[in-house]
Amino acid sequence: MAGGCRRAIGISLGVLLAVLLLAGGVAAWGWNHYQRFADAPAWTGEPASVRIERGDGLRTVLARLRQAGVVAGHDLEWRLLARELDAAGRLKVGEYALEPGITPRELLRRMRDGRVIHYRVTIVEGWNFRQLRAALAAAEPLLHEATDLDDAALMAALGHPGQHPEGRFLPETYLYQRGDSDLDILRRAYAAMEQALAEAWANRAPDTPLRSPEEALILASIVEKETGQAHERPQIAGVFSRRLQKGMLLQTDPTVIYGMGSAYDGNIRKRDLATDTPYNTYTRPGLPPTPIAMPGRAALHAAVNPAPGDALYFVSRNDGSHVFSATYAEHNRAVDCYQRRRNCPPRAEAEPQQ
Structure with a gap:
């Protein structure tokens, strides 16, 4: 009888061991399968x-x-x-x-x-607010909450009622995700411009003729529109700063064009320069009433830290760069050469950039 018990126990242990081995095998298979899945x-x-x-x-x-x-x-x-x-x-x-x-x-x-x-939308340096609104309207999958708002209502929705929108949004590339809206992007770009302008103003030259961050923003927008050459921005700002100090008219075409609005057809004529608007710096002294575009950080810095010198005039070489002149006579000679294509001194076209 004792032998029978031992046999029964042996069989039970064998079955248990087989079950344990089977369970272990199943567990190992399951774990490997789980790891392969993961x-x-x-x-x-x-x-x-x-x-x-x-x-x-x-x-x-x-x-x-x-x-x-x-x-x-x-x-x-x-x-x-x-x-x-x-x-x-x-x-x-x-x-x-x-x-x-x-x-x-x-x-x-x-x-x-x-x-x-994340999706991207880029605000380009020198864009005006109309161009910014068009870019946001075309951005997908951005929610378009500002489509039916005019500029005044849009600024009120951003928490800045009564403020002109031009120049208030910093040109940069902004990331967003599905579910974000155009107003979200504008809030971020507005805050970024406020910070960039405050930093530029805090580091302004002590002899700047500008009296406030607002004036700095306006001048920076003009500098941004006048040149696409990064190294020229301080020189352009220097010309306008000296003109402001001397009480001279700024006489800058981009402000005239901005004041023309939809009437601008790609050409600016003598009658346009003589037609008075709040933005015509040929007929009105000082800075225009608002920015005319969105300046980038470099233009903001240049506006408050203009390059020293005596230049009061500049004219385009038609290659994106400019010739700077200290006197009206020098300026007229540069205009004759680079705009009218006459009376150029020898090798004038090969002059190094000033």
Whole structure:
């Protein structure tokens, strides 16, 4: 009888061992399968995206992934992986890229860390506000909340009622995500310009004729429109600063063009220079009443730190650069040469930039 008990115990131990070995094998197979799932591509199609909305839990996110075409893994494996990554309950709202080759592990990490898809919109130096509004209206997938607002209503929506919008937004490239609006971009660009202008004004030359940051912004906008050559900005600012100090008319075409508005057809004529508007610096002294464009940081710096010298005039060489002159006689000779193409001294066309 004792022998029978020993045989029964031996059989039971054998069965138990077999079960344990089988369970261990299944567990090892399951673990390997889970690891392959976590680190194998979950998406092999064309680039796409999936969104997490406010209030979405992991179950909803998984349903969105399935709807998008993600077939990798069982939902249980996704839940286990989310727990392993401490992502369950911490998925951030936003739009996430489904890139070819992305793994479930990397996708959940992005969702946990809020690494959403970012889009770009660029405000170009020298743009006016009309051009900025057109660029924002064309930007996708930006929400367009300002489309039906006129300029005054738009500035009120930004929290600056009664302020003219021209020149108030810093030219830069701004990142945004799906769900952001044009007003969000404008708020950021406005704050960036306020900061850039304050920094420039704090570092202004002690002998500047400008009396306020507002005047600095206006002059910077003129400098921005007068030249596309970065090294010339301080020289251009120097000419206008000396003219302001001497009480001379600024006589700058970009302000006249701005004052013409939609009447400007690409050409500026003598009658345009003689037609008085608040922005005609041939007929009115001092700076115009508002900026005429959006200046960049370099133009802001140049406006408050003009280059020293005695030049009071400049004329375009028609290649983006300018000739600077200290006297009206010198200026007329430069105009004859570079604009009228006559009376050029030998090798004038090859003059180095001043």
